[in-house]
Amino acid sequence: MTSSLHLWLIPLVPFAGFLVNGLLGRRFPKALVTAVALIATLIPFLQVANIALHYSSLTLPYTERVATWIAAGGFHADFAFAFDQLTLIMLLVVTGVGFLIHIYSAGYMAEEEGYWLFFAYLNLFMFFMLTLVLAENFLLMFVGWEGVGLASYLLIGFYFAKDSAAKAGKKAFVVNRIGDFGFLLAMFLLIAHFGTLSFSEVFSQVAQHPEWQGGFLTAIALFLVLGATGKSAQIPLYVWLPDAMEGPTPVSALIHAATMVTAGVYMVARTHSIFDRSPFALSTVGIIGAATAFFAATIGLVQTDIKRVLAYSTVSQLGYMFMACGVTAYSAGIFHLLTHAFFKALLFLAAGSVIHALSGEQDMRVMGGLRKKIPITFWTMTAAVLAITGAPGFAGFFSKDEILYQDFLSPHGGKIIWLVGLITVGLTAFYMFRLWYLTFFGESRAPKVAHDDHSHGHSHGAHESPWIMLVPLIILAILSLIGGWVGVPSALGGHNEIQHFLSPAIGAPQEAAEGSRSLELLLAAVSVAVGAIGWFFAHLLYFAKPELPAQLAAKVRGLYSLLLNKYWVDEFYGAIVVTPLLLVSRYVLKGLFDTGVITGGGLAAGYATQGLGSLVQRVQSGNIRSYAGWLALGAAALLLLTYFGFGTHLLFR
Amino acid sequence: MVPIAYYLVLSAILFSIGVAAFLIKRNIITVFMSIELMLNAVNLTFVAFAHQWHRVSGQIFVFFVMVVAAAEAAVGLAIIIAIFRTRHTLDVDQVDLMKL
Numbered sequence: 001m002t003s004s005l006h007l008w009l010i011p012l013v014p015f016a017g018f019l020v021n022g023l024l025g026r027r028f029p030k031a032l033v034t035a036v037a038l039i040a041t042l043i044p045f046l047q048v049a050n051i052a053l054h055y056s057s058l059t060l061p062y063t064e065r066v067a068t069w070i071a072a073g074g075f076h077a078d079f080a081f082a083f084d085q086l087t088l089i090m091l092l093v094v095t096g097v098g099f100l101i102h103i104y105s106a107g108y109m110a111e112e113e114g115y116w117l118f119f120a121y122l123n124l125f126m127f128f129m130l131t132l133v134l135a136e137n138f139l140l141m142f143v144g145w146e147g148v149g150l151a152s153y154l155l156i157g158f159y160f161a162k163d164s165a166a167k168a169g170k171k172a173f174v175v176n177r178i179g180d181f182g183f184l185l186a187m188f189l190l191i192a193h194f195g196t197l198s199f200s201e202v203f204s205q206v207a208q209h210p211e212w213q214g215g216f217l218t219a220i221a222l223f224l225v226l227g228a229t230g231k232s233a234q235i236p237l238y239v240w241l242p243d244a245m246e247g248p249t250p251v252s253a254l255i256h257a258a259t260m261v262t263a264g265v266y267m268v269a270r271t272h273s274i275f276d277r278s279p280f281a282l283s284t285v286g287i288i289g290a291a292t293a294f295f296a297a298t299i300g301l302v303q304t305d306i307k308r309v310l311a312y313s314t315v316s317q318l319g320y321m322f323m324a325c326g327v328t329a330y331s332a333g334i335f336h337l338l339t340h341a342f343f344k345a346l347l348f349l350a351a352g353s354v355i356h357a358l359s360g361e362q363d364m365r366v367m368g369g370l371r372k373k374i375p376i377t378f379w380t381m382t383a384a385v386l387a388i389t390g391a392p393g394f395a396g397f398f399s400k401d402e403i404l405y406q407d408f409l410s411p412h413g414g415k416i417i418w419l420v421g422l423i424t425v426g427l428t429a430f431y432m433f434r435l436w437y438l439t440f441f442g443e444s445r446a447p448k449v450a451h452d453d454h455s456h457g458h459s460h461g462a463h464e465s466p467w468i469m470l471v472p473l474i475i476l477a478i479l480s481l482i483g484g485w486v487g488v489p490s491a492l493g494g495h496n497e498i499q500h501f502l503s504p505a506i507g508a509p510q511e512a513a514e515g516s517r518s519l520e521l522l523l524a525a526v527s528v529a530v531g532a533i534g535w536f537f538a539h540l541l542y543f544a545k546p547e548l549p550a551q552l553a554a555k556v557r558g559l560y561s562l563l564l565n566k567y568w569v570d571e572f573y574g575a576i577v578v579t580p581l582l583l584v585s586r587y588v589l590k591g592l593f594d595t596g597v598i599t600g601g602g603l604a605a606g607y608a609t610q611g612l613g614s615l616v617q618r619v620q621s622g623n624i625r626s627y628a629g630w631l632a633l634g635a636a637a638l639l640l641l642t643y644f645g646f647g648t649h650l651l652f653r
Numbered sequence: 654m655v656p657i658a659y660y661l662v663l664s665a666i667l668f669s670i671g672v673a674a675f676l677i678k679r680n681i682i683t684v685f686m687s688i689e690l691m692l693n694a695v696n697l698t699f700v701a702f703a704h705q706w707h708r709v710s711g712q713i714f715v716f717f718v719m720v721v722a723a724a725e726a727a728v729g730l731a732i733i734i735a736i737f738r739t740r741h742t743l744d745v746d747q748v749d750l751m752k753l
Binding site: 622623624625628629632 | 672675676745749
């Protein structure tokens with residue numbers, strides 16, 4: 001028997017931190033704000049670590065019902081938390097990476113306005129994210145789901161005085177609402193068909209009815225996918241994530257790379273019982289993932305803003321996770337989620353360190369030659385780049401190859417998804433090494449005239465970041481190196497521990513056929529080779545012959561500008577969705593309906609009453625005799641009526 | 654025997670004269686008298702019906718009306734005197750302080 005794990009404490013402690021900093025932080029000294037925020041994140045991490053250490057003595061899955069939230073007739077939703085292997089992985093990622101990023105933020109944000117507010121928001125985000133991960137039912141998960149969206153909105157728009165940041169925050173929020181709408185519809189369908197939103201009850205009902213295939217389960221799954229594409233920035237709702245880079249860099253690392261954007265993948269893995277019954281929904285997930293991975297990677301090839309490259313890379317990597325989920329290889333998806341959290345958080349934090357070193361410069365075209373000036377950032381970034389490109393031994397190598405291998409094997413996805421994933425490996429290697437070369441190698445391309453961007457208030461000239469920022473980088477670099485070792489496939493002499501670990505919670509993919517070890521090795525070798533080709537081109541274009549990219553861009557100008565302008569997707573959405581919506585709002589809803597019907601109706605009612613009043617107010621002369629006259633007239637009229645009898649049966653019934 | 658209709662027609666004529674005078678006349682005392690005229694027109698119908706149906710209640714009602722009319726006359730004349738003393742006029746159109 002497992003003793004109580006007190007799971008409720010895990011989300012509540014960051015919430016307390018949010019309250020303390022949010023309500024009182026304005027008057028606190030910075031050190032106190034930092035202490036409150038860090039402790040409020042450290043406690044959940046320690047608690048999760050403690051649970052992880054006692055893992056073998058737990059009976060899983062474990063649920064903890066704190067209180068009834070909604071009870072209406074036969075339906076009830078509780079404040080209930082669940083804990084299983086999947087939750088444990090997510091909790092470790094969220095609290096572990098989250099804590100590291102909190103530390104980093106203390107250095108990165110040290111000289112920013114609203115320091116206390118930033119940490120209050122970060123703690124608020126941790127609260128909602130942990131609620132999302134721990135929730136035992138869809139509704140509580142939705143609370144976290146919406147809450148992280150809110151925190152994301154607040155943090156993207158943290159520099160709200162900047163117009164683009166405020167707009168990016170709004171865009172993220174609105175686009176996410178579209179996905180949330182799908183999640184809501186899925187919940188309505190779940191209530192209609194199951195009468196409950198509890199994970200365990202829904203999944204056990206599904207398990208008891210093997211005859212349920214497709215049908216309403218497909219509908220539920222597709223609506224959940226819509227929700228996931230919003231939160232996890234997949235086609236067609238990915239457009240908010242690149243713009244979200246307007247937020248402070250630690251936010252990009254925490255929310256828009258490591259944790260929140262993986263919520264969609266987590267949700268699909270969590271509800272895998274439903275997806276397993278719907279091949280159509282699964283192929284949808286796989287196709288969305290593959291398309292997004294490829295599409296975003298191609299955009300990433302030509303972006304010049306260092307954070308935007310990483311943003312498209314995040315979208316692309318999330319596509320890989322969806323590709324895994326699409327072929328029921330959920331554990332591979334979660335494995336990639338884990339490694340991605342390490343190396344992508346590291347990439348963002350290292351990019352933040354670069355930006356910090358250059359006093360706010362984000363354009364890679366004016367970077368270069370930073371290798372010697374900021375060596376620690378350089379080496380940690382190198383580890384991350386190797387991890388994401390799948391260099392053998394690094395974290396991304398194992399998780400990405402697992403996904404590609406599972407895709408290759410799967411009868412659902414077929415070889416096409418695998419092929420797209422493989423090409424994307426090459427693209428990923430190209431744009432990551434492009435970033436690496438542009439930032440750290442060659443000569444500095446910074447204009448000689450010192451630009452007057454004082455957003456960090458530092459003196460000019462690149463300088464290494466303080467240790468409070470470097471320590472998280474180093475820890476994450478180590479994790480990017482060894483993080484994949486928990487999932488070494490048997491073909492490479494490992495045991496794929498993470499897959500076995502997760503299998504009680506989310507099932508294992510079908511067993512590989514005999515003799516597939518050589519196949520797996522072959523696939524891994526192919527993907528490494530493709531990655532190496534990507535590296536080779538990046539090396540050629542951005543290191544060996546730096547004058548070549550401009551010539552190449554001029555040669556294929558159409559393609560180049562298509563990519564540079566992100567396929568004009570924003571413009572396309574603007575033309576077919578946003579502009580019509582605005583026009584309809586302005587002219588039909590506001591002009592016709594609001595001004596015309598509502599305001600006009602109110603005015604008309606007022607004027608009608610006024611006019612009627614001015615007509616009959618003559619009667620109220622105040623002259624007694626006129627009243628008496630009206631009285632006599634009325635009496636005479638009544639008399640005549642009664643005398644001649646018409647209408648009397650109506651008047652005097 | 655005089656048919657009851659004659660009484661009623663006379664009563665109606667008297668009442669109408671009373672109403673008309675009430676509406677047209679400006680002198681308070683005349684207005685007051687027209688009220689009395691209306692009351693007595695009603696009294697006439699009471700008596701006529703009492704005679705017609707051989708019921709005494711109609712006649713008794715007339716006494717009540719007379720008593721009320723007397724009381725009203727006492728109060729009303731007192732008010733008229735008070736108005737005349739303060740306003741120095743008996744024209745009702747001049748006594749319109751309560752008008753809007």
